[in-house]
Structure formats: structure tokens, C-alpha cells
Amino acid sequence: MAFAATVLTLYPEMFPGPLGQSLAGRALREDRWRLDAVQIRDFAPDRHRSVDDTPAGGGAGMVLRADVVAAALDSVTHTRPILAMTPRGAPLTQTRVRTLASGPGAIILCGRFEGFDERLFEARAIEPVSIGDYVLSGGEMGALVLLDACVRLLPGVMGATESGVDESFETGLLEYPHYTRPFSWEGRTIPEVLRSGDHARIAAWRKSMAETDTRLRRPDLWERHEGARVGSPSGARHETDE
Ligand code: SAH
Numbered sequence: 241m242a243f244a245a246t247v248l249t250l251y252p253e254m255f256p257g258p259l260g261q262s263l264a265g266r267a268l269r270e271d272r273w274r275l276d277a278v279q280i281r282d283f284a285p286d287r288h289r290s291v292d293d294t295p296a297g298g299g300a301g302m303v304l305r306a307d308v309v310a311a312a313l314d315s316v317t318h319t320r321p322i323l324a325m326t327p328r329g330a331p332l333t334q335t336r337v338r339t340l341a342s343g344p345g346a347i348i349l350c351g352r353f354e355g356f357d358e359r360l361f362e363a364r365a366i367e368p369v370s371i372g373d374y375v376l377s378g379g380e381m382g383a384l385v386l387l388d389a390c391v392r393l394l395p396g397v398m399g400a401t402e403s404g405v406d407e408s409f410e411t412g413l414l415e416y417p418h419y420t421r422p423f424s425w426e427g428r429t430i431p432e433v434l435r436s437g438d439h440a441r442i443a444a445w446r447k448s449m450a451e452t453d454t455r456l457r458r459p460d461l462w463e464r465h466e467g468a469r470v471g472s473p474s475g476a477r478h479e480t481d482e
Contacts, residue, residue: 243273243394244320244345247383248312250291250352252277254380259387267397274345275387280304283311292353299354306357309349313364316347322366323386324349324356325379329368332386334409336369340386341393348386350379412465413454416446 247255255277256268267273281289285308292302313322323346330336340346349356349366361368371382392398408415419430433445455462 241344242271243341243343243390244276244318245273245387245390246276246278246316246318246320246345246347247350247380247387248278248280248309248316248348249350249378249380249383250280251350251378251380252279254384257384259384259391263397264388264391267391267394270396272394272396273391278312278316280309280312283315284308285311295354301354303354304351304356306360306363309356309360310364313347313349318344318347320345320347322347322349322364323369324361324366325351325371325382325386326355326368327370327373327375328355329370331370331372332389334389337386337389338393341390346386346390348379348383350383352378409461411450412461412468413450414458414461416449417453 249255256265256275259265259275260268264273268275281291284291290305291308292304295301295303321340321343325348360366369382369386371385376382406415419434423430423435431445433441436442451462454465
């Protein structure tokens with residue numbers, strides 16, 4: 241069965257959006273994955289179709305009602321992980337993306353306004369997911385990000401099957417930098433080693449660049465990488481997190 245995504249949202253017309261283009265779009269048309277967008281508002285009980293109310297305890301904005309969102313969620317019958325987009329969730333990682341991509345799919349709740357009534361998370365098995373330490377106006381972009389990351393890993397979606405193995409985060413490091421023709425551009429040339437044809441030297445250069453760039457740009461990743469390496473004498477491949 242293909243990877244199936246169901247997105248619960250107040251803006252179903254935002255889907256597939258950018259995921260209708262390029263590799264993800266072609267894969268969608270080829271049924272390598274499925275996407276449904278459910279309008280949360282269709283589950284509002286009153287004739288005004290209201291989905292939100294003022295925050296208990298006061299304060300700015302509106303909160304998505306637990307009863308309405310739960311009714312929308314309960315209308316989706318499949319057994320797939322349920323994720324909710326929220327800056328209060330665990331930051332999304334390549335490890336989590338890989339696990340999701342190798343599973344049956346996901347049901348994704350998109351928040352708006354101040355977010356969801358917290359009781360929703362207690363009443364249903366929902367995994368709160370954040371796409372980073374910044375605040376979006378809604379969960380839809382987060383859902384698109386998460387799905388894009390998953391879909392590119394599905395069998396047959398990316399051209400070269402080995403693409404992805406070397407990539408940033410897969411080894412706990414950032415990927416090494418890339419270059420292509422023209423050889424000389426604005427007086428800058430491609431590193432000589434990459435034109436040497438010496439595969440061992442190229443591999444060593446790439447490894448060292450990946451390490452240097454990770455150390456300089458992402459000390460957090462580097463520290464974890466070094467910690468894991470010390471912990472495993474074989475220097476075995478390890479995950480970036482979890
Ligand atoms: N009041 C909330 C922010 C609400 S933003 C808080 O401060 O935590 C409105 C909606 O946008 C959220 O319900 C969520 O679905 C989405 N959103 C905002 N930032 C996000 C992030 N970093 N990751 C995932 N979803 C996010």
C-alpha cells in the first residue's frame with residue numbers, strides 16, 4: 241500500500257500546493273503516495289460552523305476547539321501515526337522522517353490561531369511535531385515540509401537510488417559541498433581534488449569537508465557526532481538523534 245497522507249486543515253485548498261510539482265507531484269500522479277485534505281470546519285456542530293473560541297484564562301487570539309478537531313480526526317479511519325503541527329512539539333528530524341516514510345503514511349493536524357485545545361493531546365494518541373524554533377501562522381506549511389521530506393524518500397521518487405545516503409543528517413553530519421561546470425566562474429575554480437579522478441582522495445576530501453563544515457556551522461550536531469563516535473569504537477554509522 242502506498243504512503244497515504246491525510247491532512248486536517250481549515251485550508252484544504254493549500255494541498256497539494258507545491259507538492260503537486262516536480263518529483264513529489266509526479267509521484268502523486270503515479271500513485272506512489274496519496275494525499276487527502278479534510279476540511280476541519282465540516283465537523284463544526286453549529287450552524288455558524290465555528291471551529292474556535294476564546295482562550296480560557298483570557299489573552300489574545302482564538303483556540304481551536306478540541307471537540308471539532310477530534311470529530312474531524314475520528315472521521316479518518318486508517319491506522320497511521322497522527323501528528324499535530326505545533327511549535328510546542330519535538331523538532332522534526334531526518335530520523336523521524338525516515339521512519340515515517342517507511343510506514344503507512346501519516347494523519348497531520350494543522351493548527352491556526354493560537355493552536356489546539358490541549359485536551360486534544362490527552363484524549364487521542366497525537367504526536368506534536370515542530371518544524372523549527374520559529375512561529376508560523378498555520379500548520380499547513382509545516383505539513384507540506386514534513387510530507388516533502390517523506391515523499392522524496394519513497395521508492396521510485398528520487399532518480400538515483402543512492403541519492404540520499406550521503407546527504408546532510410543521514411550520517412550525523414552536514415553533507416560536503418558540491419560544484420559543477422563551468423570550471424572557472426568569477427575567477428573561482430573548482431577544488432583541484434574533485435578533478436583528480438582519484439576516488440579515494442575525493443572521498444577523503446569530502447569526509448573532511450563534511451566534518452569541518454559541521455563543526456563550524458552546526459556545533460550542536462558536531463558535538464553529538466563526536467559523542468557517538470567516542471561511544472562506538474568502530475566509528476559505526478549512527479543516527480543524528482533520538
Ligand atoms: N500560540 C502558539 C503558536 C500558534 S501558531 C505558540 O506560541 O506555541 C498557529 C499554528 O501554526 C500552530 O497551531 C501550528 O499548527 C502552526 N505552527 C506554527 N509554528 C510552527 C512550527 N514551528 N512547527 C509546526 N507548526 C507550527
